[in-house]
Amino acid sequence: MKFRGKIVDIACLNHFSRVITTISKLTKTCILRLTPDNLFFVLCGKVANGGVSMWCELSQANFFDEYQMEGMNPEDNEICLEVAPENMSRALKTVQNAKVVKVKLTKKHCPCLTIVAELPTLSSVSRVVTHDIPVDVIPRRLWHEFKEPTVPDFDVIEANLNGEMNLKIETDLVSVTTHFKDLGNPPWGDGASQGSSSSQSRDPEAMAEARVDIRRLQQFLMGQQVNPSKAMCNIVHEKVVHLILLHDDMSLQYFIPAVV
C-alpha cells in the first residue's frame, strides 16, 4: 500500500485545507478513503456521535499536482485509513504559504499520514516542516461500512415543494420561527426514480418536518469553510435531515438524524 500526493498550487492548498478544516469541525475522527481518482472523508452514523454521518468526496485531480497510489491489491485498489481530521487541519493551517506540500503514507513508529511542506525563506535553503499524523489502517473486511450512502427517499419538509422553508425552535417560554421563501427545489440529479415519483404526488404546500439537535446543525453551518457554490437541504419526514454542500470539485454531505 502506497500513497503519495503533491500540491503546488496555493489556491488548491488553501481549498484543500478549508475542506479539511470544515470536516474537523464536524467530527473528531473519520475515515479517509483513497482511490485512484478520489479522496473520501467518511463518517458512519453511530450512536456515539449522535447518529450523524458524513460523506465528503473530493476529486483528486483538482487538488493534487501529482497523485500516486497503490491500494491493498489490484482488485481492491483503495486505501482506508482512520484519521483525526483536526491533526490534518492543524498541519495544513500553518503551511498555507508553502512552495510545495507533499502528503504521503509512511510507516514511522506506526502508520502515519505524513505531511511535508517546504516553506519559502530568505536563505538559499528552504525550511522544511514535517507532520507525522498517526493513522489506523482499516482492514479490507470492514470496507463495506464506508460506501456512499444511498440518498433516502426524501420529502421536502418544514420546507415544501413551493420553495418555502421554516426553521423553528421551541422552548418552554418562547417559540421562534424563521420563514424562508423563494428557495429553489432542484430536481435530484441522477434522479430518475429516487424521489421524483413520490414528490410529484406530494402536495406542494404540505410541509414535512424533522426535528434535529440544533448543536449538530450549528456545528455544520458554523464550521463550514468551503464557500460552496450550492447548498441543499433534503428532509425525510421525521427521520433525517440531509445537508449538501456542492462545489466545482467537491461535495460534502451531512446527515443528521431526527430526534424523537
Added chain:
Amino acid sequence: MDCVVTGGNVKVLAKAVHSLSRIGDDLYVEPQKDGLALRSVNSSRSAYACFLFAPLFFSRYTIPSSYAFRCKMAIKSVQAVFRSLVSLEKTVEKCRIELDDQKNRLTFTLHCKHGLLKTHNLSFQDSESLQAVFDKDSCGNVFRAQPRLLVDTVVHFPPSLEEVTVSVSDDRMWVRNHVEDEAEQSKAMLTELCLAADEFDHFAVQAQNRITFCLKELRSLLVFAESTGLPISMYFDEPGSPVVLSVTDSVLEGNFVLATLSDDPNHCKDNNRRTCTQPPPPPDDFMNDDMDSYLIAMDTSIAPVPSTTGPSTSPLVASTCSKQPAAVSHRSRKRNEEEKGKEGDRTADLNRPPDKKFCSLFFGSVLPPSPQMSTQPITHQNVLASDSEDDTCME
C-alpha cells in the same frame, strides 16, 4: 528608591513584566547598582527569568545607598499597573516607581496625558535574593536569530504543547515536539521543523546535541522579543544543562534560563523507547524522494556524548541566601519530591511545566559542585528497525 521611566520605555518595562508573569507568580524586584533587576522563577524551579534594566534605561535612577533592598510581590498586581499595553502607549508619559519604606509598599505612579495620575500602591514582602547560576559564555552551542524566525517556528506547534526538542548539526537545527508518554506516542501528531544555519545571524555548534525544554517559557520570551525587535540568543550544551535564551541591547538584558531534560536513564526510566538519544536525522531529500523510498526506516545510531552532570544525586541549593540553610534544604527536599511526581505536594498551579521530568535544576550553591559527580555511563540505545514486511503488515 526612586526611578522614573519615560516614553517608549514604559511599554518595554510593561512587556517585561508580562513576559515574567508567564514564568512564575511572584516578581522579585532588586534595585542594584548596575540596574533594576526584575526576576521570576516557576514553582518547580525549572525556569528562571531575569530582566536587568541599566540606569540609562531610566530618566531617573535612585536606589537606596545604605542597604541592599530587595523584595517580592505578586506579579498579578504589577501586571494590573501595566494592564492595557495599547493605552499605555497612547496615554502614559512616564512611570515612577518609589519605595515607601515605612509602609512596605512600592508606589507605581503613571503620569498620563492631560495631567492624569494613576497611582498604584503595591505591598511587598522581603525576600531572599533570587539568582540563578549560569554562564552562557561557556556554552558550546551558540545561536542568534531575529525573533521572527523563532515566532515562525513555534507557530507550527499547538499552544498546548509543553515540551520541544531542539537538535543541531553543523548547519541545521531541528525543532520537534516532544512526546513523553509511551501511550501518547501512537496517537500524537509529531511535528518537526528544520532550519538552516543561514537563517540565523549566528550559528555555532560545538557539540551536536539535542535538548528538550519547555516551550511555554520560550513563548514568554518571544512575547517580549517580538515587540522590541531584539534578536534572541540561545546557548546550550549537553542535555541536562540548562538552555539560556537572551535578548540584549545597550540598556537592558533579559535572560531566560530553562532546565532541560536529562538523558540520565535513572531518571527517565519510561523514556528508553524514545528516540531522544538519536542524533538528528540527515537533511530530508525532499526534492528527490520517490515512491520506493517513502518508508522511513529507523536508524541505529551512535550513542550520544555521555552527560557529565549528575543532577539529582546532590540536590542544588535553591537560594544563595546564607542565613537560612534549614529552609533551603527543606526546599530542596520538596523539589525532589516534586521530581518524583508526588501528587500530594502539588498545588493546582497550571503554569507549571511537568516538573517531575526535569531532572536537572540549575540553581547553584555558593559552594563548588560536589566532586562526587561522575561521568554517566553511555546511555543504552534501543534499536528500532523498520518492519521489512511493510506491505503485508499493513493489512
